[in-house]
Structures are given as C-alpha cells and as structure tokens.
Amino acid sequence: EDKVVQSPLSLVVHEGDTVTLNCSYEVTNFRSLLWYKQEKKAPTFLFMLTSSGIEKKSGRLSSILDKKELFSILNITATQTGDSAVYLCAGARNKLVFGAGTILRVKS
Amino acid sequence: DSGVTQTPKHLITATGQRVTLRCSPRSGDLSVYWYQQSLDQGLQFLIQYYNGEERAKGNILERFSAQQFPDLHSELNLSSLELGDSALYFCASSVEGAGNSPLHFGNGTRLTVT
Numbered sequence: 001e002d003k004v005v006q007s008p009l010s011l012v013v014h015e016g017d018t019v020t021l022n023c024s025y026e027v028t029n030f031r032s033l034l035w036y037k038q039e040k041k042a043p044t045f046l047f048m049l050t051s052s053g054i055e056k057k058s059g060r061l062s063s064i065l066d067k068k069e070l071f072s073i074l075n076i077t078a079t080q081t082g083d084s085a086v087y088l089c090a091g092a093r094n095k096l097v098f099g100a101g102t103i104l105r106v107k108s
Numbered sequence: 109d110s111g112v113t114q115t116p117k118h119l120i121t122a123t124g125q126r127v128t129l130r131c132s133p134r135s136g137d138l139s140v141y142w143y144q145q146s147l148d149q150g151l152q153f154l155i156q157y158y159n160g161e162e163r164a165k166g167n168i169l170e171r172f173s174a175q176q177f178p179d180l181h182s183e184l185n186l187s188s189l190e191l192g193d194s195a196l197y198f199c200a201s202s203v204e205g206a207g208n209s210p211l212h213f214g215n216g217t218r219l220t221v222t
Contacts, residue, residue: 031207042110042198042213043151088151092207094164095141098151 002027004091006099013079014107021074021102023089033065033072034096036088043088046074079106111135112214114199120220126187129217133180133201139163140182141202141211142174146195157182158205189221 003026013019025033032050036043047056049065049072056063060079065072076083084106090096111134119127133140142154153166157176168174171189176182186193196218200211 034210036213041215042112044110045210045212048210090151095153095156095166095206096151096211097153100150 002091002093002097004089004097004099006087006089006102008102009100010103010105012105012107015079015081017079017106018075018077019079019104021076021087021089021104023072023074023099025070025072025089025091025097025099027091027093027097029093030067030091032092034090034092035063035072035074036090038086038088038101039084046087048092076104079104081106081108110212110214112199112201112212114197114214114217116217117215118218118220120222121189122222123189123191125189125221126185127189127219129184129186129197129199129219131182131184131199131201131214133182133199134212137201137203137212138180139202139205140176140180141200141206142168142182142184143198143200143213144195145198145216149195151198154184156206163205186219191221194219194221 007022035046047063052067086101090098113132138159154168156164174184196216198216200213203209
C-alpha cells in the first residue's frame with residue numbers, strides 16, 4: 001500500500017530560524033513528489049520534483065528529492081510568521097498520496 | 109486564487125440525506141480530482157476524472173458517486189449520509205495526470221452531517 005510519512009508532526013520556531021521538513025515515500029509507479037502549503041483552506045502548490053538531486057527554489061523555500069532513498073526535504077530559511085501553516089508532501093502516480101502534514105508555527 | 113471553484117462553501121444536513129457538491133476546474137484543465145479531508149484521516153483521494161471519463165478510484169464509498177460533464181465541471185454526490193461523512197471535500201484540477209502536472213485545489217466544501 002502506498003505510504004507517505006512526514007516528520008516532524010509539528011514544529012515551533014522563532015522568526016528568522018531555518019527549518020527542514022522531511023518526507024519519505026513508498027508509492028507504486030512513482031512519478032513525482034509535490035509539496036503544498038495549507039493555511040485555512042485550500043492546499044497551495046509549492047514544488048513538484050521529478051528528478052533526484054536537483055534543488056528547486058522559490059524565494060526562501062527550497063526542496064530536493066532523493067529517489068534512491070525515497071526521500072524529500074523542504075527547507076524554509078529566515079522564517080516569517082506568514083510561514084505558519086501545515087506543509088503537505090504528496091507522492092504522485094495517477095493520483096496524489098498525501099502525508100499527514102507538518103504543522104509549522106513561527107513565533108514573532 | 110487557484111482558479112478552481114467549489115460550491116457550496118458550507119453544507120449542513122441531516123443523516124440519511126443526499127447532497128451534491130459542485131466543482132469547476134481551472135480553465136484548460138482536463139483532470140478533476142475529489143479528496144476528502146477529515147481531522148483523523150488527512151487528505152484522502154476519492155476519485156479522478158479526465159475529460160469526462162473516470163480514470164482512478166480511491167477510497168470512495170459506494171454511497172458516493174461522481175461525474176464529469178462535457179463542460180468539464182464535476183459533481184460529487186453523497187447519499188445516505190452518516191455522521192462520519194462530515195469533512196472538508198476538496199476538488200482539484202490539473203492539465204494532465206497527477207504525476208505529470210501539479211494539482212490545484214479549490215477552497216473546499218465543508219459538510220456537516222447532524
């Protein structure tokens with residue numbers, strides 16, 4: 001059965017800190033790994049990773065995929081209170097299989 | 109704004125009733141997905157349609173059904189509702205299949221069954 005596991009389950013940091021969120025996956029016929037940010041409503045798309053070792057960056061966020069170890073990380077540098085959210089990782093084949101998410105709280 | 113529109117935003121109904129949730133995908137997207145999100149289960153895949161045809165099925169109950177119409181909007185029908193069906197129901201759309209292009213989510217319909 002497909003499985004996506006995220007760690008930690010929750011995290012509290014101070015503004016300016018750097019955080020690393022982890023995602024391991026076991027997804028049959030895996031095609032890509034996606035990261036989403038969910039605040040109050042819809043998950044919003046952050047990154048889609050298909051190749052190992054190639055870092056994707058968007059501002060203070062970056063992510064990388066290791067297809068050998070079946071693992072991905074999401075880094076957020078210089079965190080801000082607006083980064084407080086649930087971060088979801090999903091393994092993709094013909095559907096997205098989501099992890100339970102990491103709850104990030106950034107304190108000012 | 110993702111461009112995916114879901115209606116209604118909220119639904120409150122009684123056990124045993126039937127409801128219909130509606131989704132309009134982003135312009136140009138052919139794939140529509142339905143997900144259920146509850147506190148103890150996270151985001152659970154229900155069903156996917158591509159250009160009007162069912163493509164993949166997940167943990168969708170027999171009491172639930174969906175379809176995608178020629179104009180690409182989709183409806184999720186939930187019948188014989190139970191208390192445990194209370195959840196946030198998301199629709200998402202993508203240009204291609206989930207592995208090849210990202211899904212973009214609507215704001216969801218919050219269903220409360222009393």
